[in-house]
Amino acid sequence: MTIVLAASALGVPVAAAPRGAGRYPVNVPAGPLDRALSMLAGQTASDIGSAEPDLGRTVVIGVRGRLTGVAALGRLLRDTPFAAQDLGGGVYRVIRRPRSRANPARVEPRPASPPAPIEPPASPPPEIVVTASKRTVSLLRFPGAITVLRSGSGLRLGDTAGDTMERALAATPILQGTALGAGRNKLFIRGVADSSFTGPTQATTNVYFGEVPVAYNGPDPGLSLYDMDRIEVLEGPQGALYGAGAIGGIIRLVPHPVDLDTVAADVSGGVSATRGGAAGGDIAAMVNLPLSGGAAGLRAVAYRSREGGYIADVRRALRNVNTTITSGGRADLRVRPASGWTMDAGVVLQSVASADLQYAERGAPPLSRASLLAQPFDQRYALGRLIVAKAWDDGLRLVSATGVVHRDASGRFDATRRARPTQPIAYDTTERSRLLSHETRLSRTRGDGVGWMVGVSLIQARDVYGRMYGPPDRLREIVGVSNRTIDAAVFGEAGMAPLPQLTVTLGGRLTHQRSDGEPTAGSRANAFIRGRSVTRIDPTIAASWALQPDLAAYARFHSGFRTGGITVAPGVGRVADLRPDTIRVVEVGIRKERRGSTGVAGSAGVSIADWRHVQADLVDRSGFPFTTNLGNARIHGLEAEVNWVPVRSLRGDLSLFLNDARALEPDAAVSRNSRVRLPNTPPFAMAASVAYTLPIAGNREIGVRAGWRYVGQSTIGTRAPFDVAQGGYGVSQLGGEWREGRVRLTATIDNVFDVTGDRFAGGNPFAQAMRDEYTPLQPRTVRIGGAVRW
CATH class of the missing domain: 3.55.50.30 (Phage tail protein beta-alpha-beta fold)
Known part of the structure; x- marks a missing residue:
């Protein structure tokens, strides 16, 4: 947007x-x-x-x-x-x-x-144009729910190397996520959450870097948001526009584009201290260089951050074991070969190295646990993209986007049996993902939504999930899964105005998908799962009604699905055929824009989601992860946000989300009772912030901001022994900024009151059955930093 x-x-x-x-x-x-x-x-x-x-x-x-x-x-x-x-x-x-x-x-x-x-x-008045919808539609007339996050007005996003999706999660209750660690987290939108555990299934939320997806299966890779212009969150299933996997919605990371005419640079850095934990720090730099007299340009970014650990391992006599180091960079080349044409080629590289997991155990000293083995995680991620676009004077626009993703990750869990605590047992996982995506679309749209868009897409994905188990020096391979998917689709959307105030949008996507899978260990002849072909249509029907120049109502029906295929079954050495899951959502809402630089803006909406054959990554009582279809579920949601600017220097934001997520026909893997709440879906969450900027002599200004968010209580699972409560905490943040010309100095305090809450995370699956694990909030952390921009 x-x-x-x-x-x-x-x-x-x-x-x-x-x-x-x-x-x-x-x-x-x-x-x-x-x-x-x-x-x-x-x-x-x-x-x-x-x-x-x-x-x-x-x-x-x-x-x-x-x-x-x-x-x-x-x-x-x-x-x-x-x-x-x-x-x-x-x-x-x-x-x-x-x-x-x-x-x-x-x-x-x-x-x-x-x-x-x-x-x-x-x-x-200011007007907002939604581009995540693949058509330039004003926010006021966009017939659906969308949230946009960008730095400014109290929210610091993309200013430092340490900014990740955690910063976005704290800004809006519409976004939720797990806390297993960088590169292993799952993101959820509007309560469409399957479980706290991470496995090989498609996520309920698709993440895009500009025009290309960052993954097909598995968790969010946890890219740094440094030099990111904004984050667009398109809520609800996006099967008609984005295809398989987007059953909860789309998160679109939009980086700052290459500037073809201006030389610019930025350097940012800071140090942090966590109560009772290790020191941390971050450094990042950006440079933008015009080339060939404004016909081309290059923008490059590099960053490195160290998040100091704060968990102790009393058995191994170690402190701050969960330190995480993230380093990476991006480079983008933009060329303008002819009138109206642009070509963008870019690469994203990032590595994540976590020394250990960040869970603790009840009964042990605060923020500590006792484990026999280190449980590290490493990820190497690379994304390449090529975007070709053409804009004609009459509003016609062509976009062709191609992306390639390579992701390799490995992790270890301590599977030592508590009955034999001196004999270490390790459970190792390896993940290898390859993704090729392409999309070409042509569109012409007015700001009120009248217009059209047609496109084609092709996705080829391969994901290998391997597992090893046993004593660390005698690991043996146990069954994993390898899945190959080819997805071809034709999609389109058209908006028409039968009345001046009314815009009706009709669209759909015709998808043909082929998935083939096989186990990575054992006898292929006995365990091979025959391939599955699916052809389906995902429609969308929407309407927007302009009630006043600054007020509009909307209604929308849309659907989506996730692919099925071979998956790991409960126990050791077993696989199963996972069914696709589908979702249909009806939503209505109202949206108000602010007229001028001061005043009130906001939105409110309700939604009902019908989710069939819910896929979820779980663990059995022995701790071995598996994936299954849970049954059917229904989610009722209510969301609202308001933004008030009483004077230009003062801004307040308040947003909340309520939901009732129930399993209507649960599988035994969930619960034997009907109408239980889905795991990892807090019934209430909210976020509030206030920011004030005070200009002083010259070109100096001082800014202060304060924020608070509340995450309601849910469970890691709904069947014993995994019906352990998580969430139910409120956490606050304070920040200050001094700016003079190109120089900016900042100070932030996260978790001001040092709240000890339990975040949504699975921790070590082999200890879950003991019901004594929890993933604590990071203790009070202070960061002092600065930046210089040229």
Whole structure:
């Protein structure tokens, strides 16, 4: 989603009071030209007017950087049929260029007798454009629930190497996740959660890096959010747009794009201290370099963070065993080969090394446990992507995206039997994932949702899940699984307006999927699972009704599914055929935009989800993980958020989520009772924050912020011995910032009151049956940091 200011295409100028011709931080994303001009006017303190009637039908690719108003306007109008006249005093008029002129736009010289500028009205309201929907639809008229997180207004996101999805989870109760550790966590949206355990199944939430998926099966790889522009959370099943796996929703990580005209750099670092734990720290850097006179550019990012441990192992006489080190980087090359065309090629590399798990045991000293073996985890992750896009003057847009993912991970659990505590037993897992994805789509859409989009996609995935068991020096291979999936789909969506206030959207996806699997150990002839082919249609039907200029209601029906295939069954040496699970959701809601720089904005919605043949990763009483279909479930949800800006320097946010998630026809693996709550789905969660910014002398400012979130109580499972309560805690954060020009100094305190809650995590599955495990919140942690930007 991108933020732009609404503008008139019929001669009403959009303006902000001129304040000179200095450089300004400009961030105008792709979208209709009229809204882009409005946003640029506000960001550069310029007056920009036009009498051209079709600015709203021209789509621009956006502009970012620290630029003067005239330079930013020239870049924004590049490759469009419009140019700008400089009328003096920061006032510009956008006019249509004669067809005989050269294509590149430029700011025309000031005329000898400039016409008198029109007195501008008050600045129009901010409008939000949803791009995760694959069509440029304004948020007000988007017929569904969506959450956007970006740095600013009290939320620090993407500023440091240590920022991960944990920061996003703390910002909104719509997002939930487990806490097994970086590279092993599962993410959930709006209560569509299967279990706290991690296995080889598709996640209920798909994560995308820009236009390409970061994984097909398995957990979230835990990418650092440093230099990330925003996170878009598209709620509810997205089978029609994104295909298999997105039954809970989509999380889209959107990095800052390459700036083709501005040299920029940023260095960030900090140190942290955790009460009773080891010290931590982080460092990161970004550089943006234009190449070939603005026809190409390179943006590179590097980072490293050390999260200090705080768990002690009393048996091995070790402290702070759960230290985690994450290091990686990204590089993106953007080329503009011709008018309207852009090509983006990039790579993401990251490694995660965790020395041990972060669970503790009740009965032991606080934040400690007793284990015979270290339980480390290592992950190596690589993603390559190529995006080719073309934007025509009439609003037609082509996007072709290809991604390649390699992920290799290994971990160990201490499977020592407590009846024989001196004989160590290890359980090792290896995960190898390969993914090739491609999508091409063509679209033309207005901001109110009227328009169309068609596309094709192809996914080829291979996932191997291997297991070893026994004494550490005599490990033997036990049965694992290897799955291969080919997924081909055709999808489309169309929006129409039978009434001026009403937009109706119809769409769907035709998917043909083939999955083949086999065990990685044992006799293939006896245990081979025949391949499965599935052809299905996932429809979506939605409507948006504009009640007032700043208020709209929406309704939506959508569906999704996860693939089946071979999986590990309960016990040792067994496999089973996992059935696909499906979900259908009906939701209605209302959304209000803020009119101007102050006021109230918010949304509220209710949803009902019907989830069939729920897939879940579980463990048996002996501790061995397995995957099964749990049965059917129904989830009722209520969500609401409000944002209040009483004055420009003060902002408050409040959001909450209530849900009732019940297994209607549970399998024996869940419970023998009917209508039990699904595990890992707290019935209530909320988040609140307040931020205040105080300008002081010169270009200095001081900012303070405070936040609090509450996570309701749920269980790791619903059948003994796994019906252990988790959650039921509230945790707070404080932060401060001092900024002068390019320099920023920060201080944060996480878990201010040192709350000792139990997070949603499985810990060591071989000790779960003892019911004495818990995964504690990180104790009070203080971080002091700074950043310099050029």
